Amino acid sequence: MNPFAYTRAEGVSNAVRERASEHTAKFIAGGTNIIDLMKENVERPSRLIDITHLPLATVDEMENGGIRLGALMTNADTAYHPKIAERYPLLSKAILAGASPQLRNMATDGGNLMQRTRCYYFYDVATPCNKREPGSGCSAIEGYNRIHAILGTRDTNQDIHCIATHPSDMCVALAALEAVVNVTGPYGERSIPFAEFHRLPGNTPHIDNTLQDDELITAIDLPARGFPDHYAYIKLRDRTSYAFALVSVAAALELENGRIAEARITLGGVAHKPWRRLDVEAILIDKVPSKGVFQQAADAMLEGAQGFGHNTFKIELAKRAIVRALTEATNLNSL
Amino acid sequence: MTQYVGKPLSRVDGYDKVTGKAKYAAEFDVPDLLYGYVVNSAITKGKIKRIDTQAALNLPGVVKVFTHENRPKIAWFDMKYKDQDAPPGSPFRPLRDANIVYNAQPIALVVADTFEMARYAASLVEIEYEEDKHETAVETNRHKARKPSVGLTTLFKPGPPKPRGNFEESFSASPVQMTGEYMHSMEHHNPMEMFASTVVYEKGRHKSGGRYTIYDKTQGVTNSILYVSQVFDIPFKDIRVISPYVGGAFGSGLRPQYQLFMAVMAARELKRSVRVTLTRQQMFSLGYRPANVQTVALGASADGKMTALYHGVVSETSQYEDYTEVIANWGAMLYPVENYKLDHKLVHLDVATPMDMRAPGGVTGVSVLECAVDELAFNAGIDPVEFRLMNYTERDQIADLPYSSKELRECFRQGAERFGWVKRKPEPRSMRRGGTLIGWGMATGIWDAFHMPARAEAVLMVNGKLRVSSATADIGTGTYTIMTQIAADTLGMPIEDVLFKLGDSDMPAAPIEGGSWTAATVGTAVKTVCDDLAKKLFKIARKMPNSPFAKATFTDVVFADKAIQLKNDTSVSVSLQAVVDANGGAAVRETSSALPNLFKQRKYARATHSAAFAEVEVDEDFGTVRVTRLVSAIAAGKILNPKTARSQIIGGMVWGISKALEEESVMDHQFGRIMNHNLAEYHVAVNADIQDLDVIFVEENDDIVNPLGVKGVGEIGLVAVPAAIANAVFHATGKRIRTLPITLDKLL
């Protein structure tokens, strides 16, 4: 860990200004990820701008019927908030599937979006890693890649530079819910649809997302539709708690007269971002829930998947998890 | 009188631990302390071509960077680096030269006036390597395996015996057979407390040398003091090693770790007090349970009598030491097989030397053996418990001696009853709960019942209280508590009036705390010294003016209620306080040694036994396994304290779940480097993985092992559990998974 300066930000615009004036500075919220990375010399910020005193630990009803989550809401407070638990149980369930109670008490929603991959090599400065040190190579492709990506790994030339995954559970639910990320930068505010927030590695794997360095996440908007009746979050991991997803699935459906009227499926643990395919969701529309159509969607969802040895099992596992999640969401077994 | 022994007393050190009063090696306050941070090698094999410390030295507060180029002159001979648990070979010597022999080997120590500065400076040390090709995988190098050399530690870890009968012939003639090849990954101990040494430096009596008080994380202060004295040529009288509390060790503290070397070197050179602590990542640069490949072949007659046993082991070690543990022998100790052939070879890799890790070798070998026996029983169409009863023996086939006691049969009976084993349907995949498969499996466990020589001191203090001490350790096991119980009972004192102290090299010597021998070894020493003190006290009491014991002999009295009483008439008594007064108001002290009674012991084999019964739930779509129930029945002689003993067994069972399903240090052989070197990615069971754990202590009387009848419970709780779980997974799914841990991908 390097020596660094520390400032406590007063007000969003100050925080942004300060960040913009020192390009090697970083925000710190719960600190559950950035501090670890600093200890390993992966992140070496010259300054930490503490944003925990900004008035962003809020939950507000929006005019469009949705809910605005302030970026500094902790993961725990979000998951247990009565409005979230009732109207967006998928989000609660996904958050509670992550980390441990202690971590969720510290971790913020903004920080959760920004957490970095858990790739072993990314964390170990003794090994080459394109994400940490562009151009140094990717150790995982030929190495121990059990937790790595099976989808979206190739760039436009079909080359592979990084097979890291985004490790979040919360983000898998947010992608399925079509949340919107509100950010403030030195030139004002903008809103980023969730699908455009995280990105695929392409040939620039050191860039995780489309947030600019000097932008601050202020809030996450949840659209009115929360799928409280038909949802499932399934997380498969190496132990029952306190482990990142090998594969996770968020499924959210609306049923009308026994047919699927609206469908969202998002996969976690399989790609550099939560993995969603609108064309696959379309397969389900107007269908009567059945194992057959779920299997069809699962197969389509994993189209083009490629394993790297240790993680090849994820392809089949993801399919089974999708079928199970859709089955649970539609109560198919009890129909 | 046993008022305390056998009772479920809470830990006497519990209060200090939960209130933070208990101090660990890195927590002792020392004025003017310097902090050392270790730099570890990024490569696995080769040489340091250049090491540039200038940038580090330029930082404010950095005092010195020690490397192989500027390290002080220290002992030259390998012998001097041999600790009490050193395997045959040439021990690793930090900063010896430019050679790199394993990944993450310590190669420099940065010393600064704060920990943070030392750590930052360490990241600025520039190293240029010349890399050689390394080999780190057991599997691809197994053809190079060879016989281990023999040394002192071989005494406790005998190699495989000569074959008996004719395995090949009897195996091929066996109507019922099984063969299998099994693989286990490397595992690291990962105690909660990281290794640390705080070395307090004071000006010595002579001009030349200083005096060193060392707070060390260790399983034996005697081991640390020996090592420091020999390596740095410091006389014993100028060193004191203190280790009152150890935050878990599981065997990792059985050898001095490199932070001790580094801290003493820096303190001696800089004539300052120095602390060196390791990080969690650095904990993966220490010893570990070795990866191994095992082959087993078993044969039985049609009616289920085991006739042939082959157990072959290839396990890893470093290039510089031949670390062995007993892996292959257990089958011949557990089953009356006429024809056996056992083999243990080592492959030398570019890795650190492995170390004893809880039930070293025992859990490694038994996890395989007991899966194989399950398979053989299945092939014979016989219930696994029934099969083990049919192949029961009262003798250890290798030593060719009867067991001093062996209540394993009772373990099977009580364990099976508690578990409800009779309701098991023998066919795999035949039991279900909702959508999940249920599997019931069981296995046998065995571990040695060692007894070593030890010394202890007992003092009846001026205030009438008793203080007993021995230089042993309490690694969280409950040593403080059980020793206090034994002392209190022997001298008939209330437990509040008895103080047991340990972990100080100024105390009478005890062996390193390992092998589950401490309860027996130090317990016997404590009993002996308290008995001896009792005799001394009686002598004084008898000489008192108008002593009521003037005509009595020692056998006529008992010690009870803080007094010496006549057995026949307990109203005739002399209080212990009066004895102290009669001693001129001075404390009465006694120091004694307790040796194992070899004469008694040599006619018997001595071991603890267990039977574990496991229920698993398997989600077949996902391959996820949950252990829903676990029953362990333990035969371990006398249980001194059912509460602390149960904690030991439960801890072992949790380890068993981890080993079966989760735990492995994953090495990337491209780099020869362990990649999951943190507790987020190195998985052990968490609370949510643990459901119903049930422990039964089976009564077992044994007056041969030692006068207390104690066998030790530190390891036996673990030994049977992984195999019981793997067998339950087979029963649930019909799949034999021979590679641990059984992660979900293996069941898909």
Ligand SMILES: Cc1cc2nc3c(=O)[nH]c(=O)nc-3n(C[C@H](O)[C@H](O)[C@H](O)COP(=O)(O)OP(=O)(O)OC[C@H]3O[C@@H](n4cnc5c(N)ncnc54)[C@H](O)[C@@H]3O)c2cc1C
């Ligand atoms: C052992 C362990 C296990 C875990 N397991 C899981 C798991 O199973 N599932 C899961 O989803 N997560 C898991 N986590 C990750 C955890 O959820 C994240 O670390 C946490 O959400 C990060 O939030 P934070 O507030 O602590 O972020 P910080 O560590 O404070 O910051 C992380 C990054 O986000 C940036 N940042 C923070 N807030 C903002 C903002 N408002 N605007 C712009 N940038 C910002 C910081 O600059 C920094 O780069 C685990 C973490 C650990 C340590």
Ligand code: SF4
């Ligand atoms: S997968 Fe990505 S993060 Fe991991 S080593 Fe390769 S480049 Fe680095």
